[in-house]
Amino acid sequence: MKLSKKERQKRLKQTISETPFITDEELADKFGVSIQTIRLDRLELAIPEVRERIKNVAVQHFDKVKSLPIEEVIGEIIDLKLDESAISILEFKREHVFSRTKIARGHHLFAQANSLAVAVIDDELALTAKATIRFTRQVKEGERVVAKAKVLKKSKMRTIVEVKSYVNQELVFSGEFVMFRKEHVHQEG
Amino acid sequence: MKLSKKERQKRLKQTISETPFITDEELADKFGVSIQTIRLDRLELAIPEVRERIKNVAVQHFDKVKSLPIEEVIGEIIDLKLDESAISILEFKREHVFSRTKIARGHHLFAQANSLAVAVIDDELALTAKATIRFTRQVKEGERVVAKAKVLKKSKMRTIVEVKSYVNQELVFSGEFVMFRKEHVHQEG
DNA sequence: ATTGCTATTAGTACCTAGTCATAAATTTTG
DNA sequence: CAAAATTTATGACTAGGTACTAATAGCAAT
Numbered sequence: 001m002k003l004s005k006k007e008r009q010k011r012l013k014q015t016i017s018e019t020p021f022i023t024d025e026e027l028a029d030k031f032g033v034s035i036q037t038i039r040l041d042r043l044e045l046a047i048p049e050v051r052e053r054i055k056n057v058a059v060q061h062f063d064k065v066k067s068l069p070i071e072e073v074i075g076e077i078i079d080l081k082l083d084e085s086a087i088s089i090l091e092f093k094r095e096h097v098f099s100r101t102k103i104a105r106g107h108h109l110f111a112q113a114n115s116l117a118v119a120v121i122d123d124e125l126a127l128t129a130k131a132t133i134r135f136t137r138q139v140k141e142g143e144r145v146v147a148k149a150k151v152l153k154k155s156k157m158r159t160i161v162e163v164k165s166y167v168n169q170e171l172v173f174s175g176e177f178v179m180f181r182k183e184h185v186h187q188e189g
Numbered sequence: 190m191k192l193s194k195k196e197r198q199k200r201l202k203q204t205i206s207e208t209p210f211i212t213d214e215e216l217a218d219k220f221g222v223s224i225q226t227i228r229l230d231r232l233e234l235a236i237p238e239v240r241e242r243i244k245n246v247a248v249q250h251f252d253k254v255k256s257l258p259i260e261e262v263i264g265e266i267i268d269l270k271l272d273e274s275a276i277s278i279l280e281f282k283r284e285h286v287f288s289r290t291k292i293a294r295g296h297h298l299f300a301q302a303n304s305l306a307v308a309v310i311d312d313e314l315a316l317t318a319k320a321t322i323r324f325t326r327q328v329k330e331g332e333r334v335v336a337k338a339k340v341l342k343k344s345k346m347r348t349i350v351e352v353k354s355y356v357n358q359e360l361v362f363s364g365e366f367v368m369f370r371k372e373h374v375h376q377e378g
Numbered sequence: 379a380t381t382g383c384t385a386t387t388a389g390t391a392c393c394t395a396g397t398c399a400t401a402a403a404t405t406t407t408g
Numbered sequence: 409c410a411a412a413a414t415t416t417a418t419g420a421c422t423a424g425g426t427a428c429t430a431a432t433a434g435c436a437a438t
Contacts, residue, residue, distance in 0.1 A: 005414070021247070023395065034416050039396085049396055051240060051423095054247045058210070061250030074296070098314075106317040107263070107303045111296035118295075125287075128295040132321045194385070212424065223387050228426085238425055240394090 003031070009041050020053040073119050075112045075147065082122035083159075086149040088112060097141045104139035109173045113163040116149045117177040121159055126179050129158065133175035143167045157181075192220070198230050209242040262308050263300045264336065271311035272348075275338040277301060286330045293328035298362045302352040305338045306366040310348055315368045318347065322364035332356045346370075 003011070008031055015030070016022065024042070028035040042049070048056075075090035096108045110133060118126050139145055147165040154160075158180055165173035192200070197220055204219070205211065213231070217224040231238070237245075264279030285297045299322060307315050328334055336354040343349075347369055354362035 021244070025395080036416055037414085040415080051243075051395070054240075054244050055210070057247035057250055058243045061246055101314060103316065105304070106307075106320075107296060107300035110299050110303070114296045114299070115294070125290060127292065127327070128324055130321075130323045131295075132319075134319045135317055138316070214424080225387055225389095226385080229386080232426095240424070 005041075008033070009045060012038070012041050013045060013047070016047055016053070020057060021050065023050050074108075074115045075145075077116070077119060080119065082120065083151055083154060084120070085151065086116050086120040088116045088119075088147050088149075089144055090147070091144045092139055092141055094141060102141040104141075104143075106135055109135065109139065109145065109165060110175070112145060112147050113149070113165060113173060113175050114177065116147050117161040117163055117179060120149045120151060120161060121179055121181065123181045126159070126181055128177055129180045130178040131175055133173065135173055137167070137170060137172045139167060139172050145172060147173075152176075194230075197222070198234060201227070201230050202234060202236070205236055205242070209246060210239065212239050263297070263304045264334075266305070266308060269308065271309065272340055272343060273309070274340065275305050275309040277305045277308075277336045277338075278333055279336070280333045281328055281330055283330060291330040293330075293332075293334075295324055298324065298328065298334065298354060299364070301334060301336050302338070302354060302362060302364050303366065305336050306350040306352055306368060309338045309340060309350060310368055310370065312370045315348070315370055317366055318369045319367040320364055322362065324362055326356070326359060326361045328356060328361050334361060336362075341365075 012027065012031070015027065022030075024035050024038045027038045031038070041047075047053075073088065075088035077086060077088045079085070079087040090108075090112045092104050092108070097104050110131075113133070114128055114131070117128065145165050145167055147163055149161050149163045152160045152162050158178055161177045161179055163173075163175050163177065164171060201216065201220070204216065211219075213224050213227045216227045220227070230236075236242075262277065264277035266275060266277045268274070268276040279297075279301045281293050281297070286293050299320075302322070303317055303320070306317065334354050334356055336352055338350050338352045341349045341351050347367055350366045350368055352362075352364050352366065353360060
């Protein structure tokens, strides 16, 4: 059975996005049309040739390797009042959940909260010394977690930050972080 | 000044490993030799052509994307007695530390401990409900952290796991994790 | 100075996976 | 049926090579 042009192009796009290293010849074979048809399709769909596609994947990879340590804060900070409060958002994707259950792995919620607690502190260096945390509801793949940090107490030695994380107003995580600032950091981690 | 063959080949290797997308023509230009010389050099050094090199980078990337959720446990488990105890090792590298200070970011220590607490539980599914943690000493880039988990209390509903992490006998992290098992997981995260 | 050797350069045919343009054949549709 | 859309064919050209042969350059030792 032969596909219509529209259907073929739809599947072509799909196929190429899944297996970008496929050549025109292999595609022509797969769809039972001539190589020229595939090339016309690519032209219409503005899909570059296989060597371009391979290069794009490689360049992406290269850029990513170089910019690895950019994620200094986990999640996107959308509000920040130093030594007062901060808010960040993190969307939970495949890499954040258990593959079997699609439930978020606790340490990612912790990581978002902890790095927000670090960010809210108005000092060159802040490190977590102690934390008490509670996971109050499961977070599932695809959900957006909003973490809100509030500085509760601030002294020369330590700062206590409370972080509460929500998925649409529902509390999913809460924690109290005891943070040390730069000069005390040498004795305590 | 002209380089010796050995020196040129040494630099060629270096150049290609740094910028794998460079063509023979550009290399010939760079080293002031003919394109054939470059090709002989590549032949002798068993360096594939530029398109192969690009593809290798791209394939690496692709494999990595596909195998991302393999790190179900953070760190390498070297001992595991279900519902009793477990030990894992994690070497702290560049991606685990603050770029400025080279001090480990707390959430990685937490992640190692938390995922070990999950692993030690002999059940289809275990989730963290609550945790109290303490960072007792800084961990620096290059150090190997040994996390030891011990099940303290076990009931139908919940299991309490204690995790202590060390860098050469020195305690760097300790935590008490309250874990829920599969059937109670539906109410609590 | 000539021989011997390595290193380098040049040139040719061929390859893959394309581009671009033109033309012809086929299929679909009004 | 004829016009329009779609598909296929053909030829010339490209980048970035491989593989092979042949010529030349540089230098040391006899």
